[in-house]
Amino acid sequence: MTKVGVIGGGASGMCAAIELMNNVADSQSVEVTVFEKMTRVGKKLLVTGNGRCNITNMNAARSGYRGDTEFAKTALNKFTPESNIEFFNSLGLYTRTEEDGRVYPLSNQASSVLDALRFECERLGIKFVCDYRAVHIKEAVTAFSRKIVINNRDRFDYVIVAAGGKAAKIHGTDGDSYDLLKMLGHTVTPIAPALVSLNCSDFTKSLKGVRSICGEELIIDGKPEYKNFGEVQFTDYGLSGIPIMQLSRFVSMSPSNNIQIYLDLVPDFSEEKLYEYLVSRREKDTGLCENMLSGIINKQLCITVMKECNIAVNRRVNTLNDGEINALCKILKCWKINVKNSRSFEYAQVTAGGVKCSEFDPETMESKLTKGVYCCGEALDVDGDCGGYNLQWAWSSGRTAGKSIAERINSNNA
Numbered sequence: 001m002t003k004v005g006v007i008g009g010g011a012s013g014m015c016a017a018i019e020l021m022n023n024v025a026d027s028q029s030v031e032v033t034v035f036e037k038m039t040r041v042g043k044k045l046l047v048t049g050n051g052r053c054n055i056t057n058m059n060a061a062r063s064g065y066r067g068d069t070e071f072a073k074t075a076l077n078k079f080t081p082e083s084n085i086e087f088f089n090s091l092g093l094y095t096r097t098e099e100d101g102r103v104y105p106l107s108n109q110a111s112s113v114l115d116a117l118r119f120e121c122e123r124l125g126i127k128f129v130c131d132y133r134a135v136h137i138k139e140a141v142t143a144f145s146r147k148i149v150i151n152n153r154d155r156f157d158y159v160i161v162a163a164g165g166k167a168a169k170i171h172g173t174d175g176d177s178y179d180l181l182k183m184l185g186h187t188v189t190p191i192a193p194a195l196v197s198l199n200c201s202d203f204t205k206s207l208k209g210v211r212s213i214c215g216e217e218l219i220i221d222g223k224p225e226y227k228n229f230g231e232v233q234f235t236d237y238g239l240s241g242i243p244i245m246q247l248s249r250f251v252s253m254s255p256s257n258n259i260q261i262y263l264d265l266v267p268d269f270s271e272e273k274l275y276e277y278l279v280s281r282r283e284k285d286t287g288l289c290e291n292m293l294s295g296i297i298n299k300q301l302c303i304t305v306m307k308e309c310n311i312a313v314n315r316r317v318n319t320l321n322d323g324e325i326n327a328l329c330k331i332l333k334c335w336k337i338n339v340k341n342s343r344s345f346e347y348a349q350v351t352a353g354g355v356k357c358s359e360f361d362p363e364t365m366e367s368k369l370t371k372g373v374y375c376c377g378e379a380l381d382v383d384g385d386c387g388g389y390n391l392q393w394a395w396s397s398g399r400t401a402g403k404s405i406a407e408r409i410n411s412n413n414a
């Protein structure tokens, strides 16, 4: 009997186990056990995509990834978004593609994704052992056998480390993958929270809850780092929303404390058009400044913008001078917000950085240091954009590991 242990019953671990059993020639001769630290497998999957699970993204290509993208492209090309959708179709789960190529289950429920994976594991005879935390791993070699031993007790021919990264500890991931793989001599690149909100200094609490479609530009040490567009959410600590989360990895990975985000609060207006608009308001509007911009931005933002320009909100619009119109124009197109840092791993959706990919074979996900040990998912130094890219990586890398172990077993038994 060939024994395979999977550490981590999350997205990549369950997927790896299924792919393995689906590709092995003699399933009766293989026993796969998934060890999960939490009380149940796949808890994190339930909260993905705001409870809808953004399974993948039809645009997921190397360009949507950071970290070791050269390594990642092999698994991503082997198991494309189409291939992963087919994989789920084969489990009876169908999907719908929405804007920006985001793919969701037809049911719109993340629980259906977890159910599909769980039921398939059960059908294939994959065992789940929950409330089991792997804290130790070693290779045990004798003249007659070579085994991978977990927790000095459970012995396997193959082990897949799929215990995730360090983001969202509440869902079971606390960086154990790194400790386990370090025990086998692996290197971990610097890690940081990614897809996370940002703490900003001198921030106006009054904007809490306001959402606004903006252009965003991240500047680090005076240099433009990243540009984005989309709905920014103002919070009592700083900025959030998808476009902010998208650029957050650059903030958390940077050692600099000279970081700003410039918001374009009126991305639909050119500077000239905005200037003309403001001048025409001054000509026609006899009301108070607090309402001057309510035709183009959120009222609360309007009040904040007036304060930033030192314009009393109870002044009359027709009393504004040219300097004040210019100041308003400037801040509306380019509002500088000082960033303190990113929020911590607890609040992050993924981990930037991780186990060094060059120590693994991209074709198989097998360790180059310890034969029989594989790694997949967020544990590795690969992180993706918001919008289904990270689960796409989890499925693709997990399936690569599972399939290559199956092929190895098949050729050993041939």
Ligand SMILES: Cc1cc2nc3c(=O)[nH]c(=O)nc-3n(C[C@H](O)[C@H](O)[C@H](O)COP(=O)(O)OP(=O)(O)OC[C@H]3O[C@@H](n4cnc5c(N)ncnc54)[C@H](O)[C@@H]3O)c2cc1C
Pocket (backbone or CB within 6 Å): 007, 008, 009, 010, 011, 012, 013, 035, 036, 037, 038, 041, 042, 043, 044, 045, 047, 048, 049, 050, 053, 054, 055, 056, 132, 133, 134, 135, 162, 163, 164, 165, 167, 168, 171, 172, 173, 174, 176, 177, 348, 349, 350, 376, 377, 378, 379, 387, 388, 389, 390, 391, 392, 394
């Ligand atoms: C709130 C939130 C929303 C998200 N939404 C999306 C989305 O919509 N689309 C998308 O693409 N990505 C999303 N992500 C990211 C995505 O969920 C992860 O990148 C992906 O789940 C990583 O898969 P994984 O298998 O590597 O790790 P995980 O899915 O995190 O699974 C790792 C598993 O290992 C277990 N484990 C950890 N340590 C041990 C140990 N020592 N012993 C045994 N078990 C252990 C954990 O409990 C966990 O179950 C979201 C993340 C969060 C937090």
